[in-house]
Amino acid sequence: MAEHPTHIRHLLLCEFESGHPAAEAHRNLSQVFGTEAPSERSVSAWFQRFKAGNKKVKDEPRSYRPTAISFNELKNLAEHHPYEGVRYFAASLGCSLSTVTVSEACSVHNGFDFTVENKHVLGFQK
Secondary structure, eight states, X not given: OOSOHHHHHHHHHHHHHTTOOHHXXXXXXXXXXXXXXXXXXXXXXXXXXXXXXXXXXXOOOXXXXXXXXXXXXXXXXXXXXXXXXXXXXXXXHTSOHHHHTTHHHHOGGGTOOOOHHHHHHHTOBO
């Protein structure tokens, strides 16, 4: 978006409070912001939110799985469960399979050298 998303959402709320339909609000924003305007689908989604009574325009916190895992957590888990696979590590650490895919190559029973020099190769947090 051309402007900060919260500013655009304020404009959407103004359009909603003015009684304009979502399609008209989208056209109005497109005239001002061109290709940087939110899509008609996004405008409709925001109008549905407003209609349901949620008129907050700030981003709400989202829950997500971590994209990085602690080196020490993985090392500890691998030491205590040396024959477990990637799925076990992902479930235990609460992250996606892709985050711990390297654990198969670096698990203790595979003889990976858990040294400071190797942390950057694996993308682990300190």
